[in-house]
Amino acid sequence: AQSVAQPEDQVNVAEGNPLTVKCTYSVSGNPYLFWYVQYPNRGLQFLLKYITGDNLVKGSYGFEAEFNKSQTSFHLKKPSALVSDSALYFCAVRDGRGQLIWGAGTKLIIKP
Amino acid sequence: ETGVTQTPRHLVMGMTNKKSLKCEQHLGHNAMYWYKQSAKKPLELMFVYNFKEQTENNSVPSRFSPECPNSSHLFLHLHTLQPEDSALYLCASSQVSLRESGGTGELFFGEGSRLTVL
Numbered sequence: 001a002q003s004v005a006q007p008e009d010q011v012n013v014a015e016g017n018p019l020t021v022k023c024t025y026s027v028s029g030n031p032y033l034f035w036y037v038q039y040p041n042r043g044l045q046f047l048l049k050y051i052t053g054d055n056l057v058k059g060s061y062g063f064e065a066e067f068n069k070s071q072t073s074f075h076l077k078k079p080s081a082l083v084s085d086s087a088l089y090f091c092a093v094r095d096g097r098g099q100l101i102w103g104a105g106t107k108l109i110i111k112p
Numbered sequence: 113e114t115g116v117t118q119t120p121r122h123l124v125m126g127m128t129n130k131k132s133l134k135c136e137q138h139l140g141h142n143a144m145y146w147y148k149q150s151a152k153k154p155l156e157l158m159f160v161y162n163f164k165e166q167t168e169n170n171s172v173p174s175r176f177s178p179e180c181p182n183s184s185h186l187f188l189h190l191h192t193l194q195p196e197d198s199a200l201y202l203c204a205s206s207q208v209s210l211r212e213s214g215g216t217g218e219l220f221f222g223e224g225s226r227l228t229v230l
Contacts, residue, residue: 009152034217043114043202043221044155051216090155098211099168100219102154 002027002095006103013081013110021076021106023091032094033074035065038105039087047089050074061085081110115139118203118222125193126230133188133225135203143209144186145219146178149200161186162209193229200224 005024013019025031035047048059055067065076076089091103116137125131137144146158160168161180175197177189186203204219 004154032217036219036221041223043116043118043204043223044219045114045221046218049217092217094210094217098209099157100155100210100217104152104154 002093002101004091004093004101004103006089006091006106008106009104010107010109013108015083015110015112016080019078019081019085019108019110021089021091021108023074023076023103024072025074025091025093025101026072027093027095027101029096031072031074033065033067034092034094034100035059035063035074035076036090036092037061037087038090044090047076083110083112086110114220114222116203116205116220116222118201118225120225121223122226122228124228124230125190127193127195129193130189130191132190133201133203133227135186135188135222137184137186137203137205137220139205139207139220141205141207141220142183143206144180144183145204145206146186146188147202147204149202149224155202158188160209160211162211167209167211190227193227195229198227198229200226 003026033050036044038044050057050067058064088105092100119134143162148156158172159178164180179187202224203222
């Protein structure tokens with residue numbers, strides 16, 4: 001079955017430290033992978049995507065994600081966290097029918 | 113401002129009421145979507161419209177009735193809802209439907225309509 005797993009409900013990071021939000025996926029064929037962010041009381045915003053090419057993808061607000069085919073992972077990273085990065089982060093993968101399969105989300109809390 | 117506007121932002125309704133959610137996109141996109149967001153769950157795709165034709169209905173109960181009069185407007189009509197339907201309803205749009213080869217998955221979301229069913 002095609003699926004996306006975000007194993008951590010919540011990630012706590014001190015401001016200035018590097019952050020990682022994990023995502024693993026299961027999909028047939030070549031995956032199209034995405035990260036979206038949702039700030040409080042807002043809709044989701046696109047952060048970045050991997051379609052093909054370089055395994056390290058750079059996106060908005062200084063975020064990047066690394067595609068690892070052997071581990072079927074697409075972890076979101078940032079070298080230095082900001083308090084304003086606190087939000088809900090969703091990983092998604094496009095399946096063969098063209099639908100997005102979503103993870104349940106990871107709440108990221110950045111403490112000053 | 114994402115270019116996708118949803119109204120109302122908050123709605124409280126009884127189980128016998130009829131109400132509607134509205135979505136408007138100013139991006140010139142061809143595909144529009146309704147999603148249901150419940151806490152700590154993946155987003156649930158409800159309906160997809162491409163060039164104002166419905167292309168997906170993910171086994172959504174008939175108490176939810178979508179309407180897409182044109183590519184810029186999308187409605188979700190609500191009737192005899194249940195308390196478990198309380199959630200954040202998100203509208204999204206994309207230039208190309210995800211089903212098409214050019215559909216790469218970048219969706220533009222509205223801020224959502226928070227629905228509470230009493």
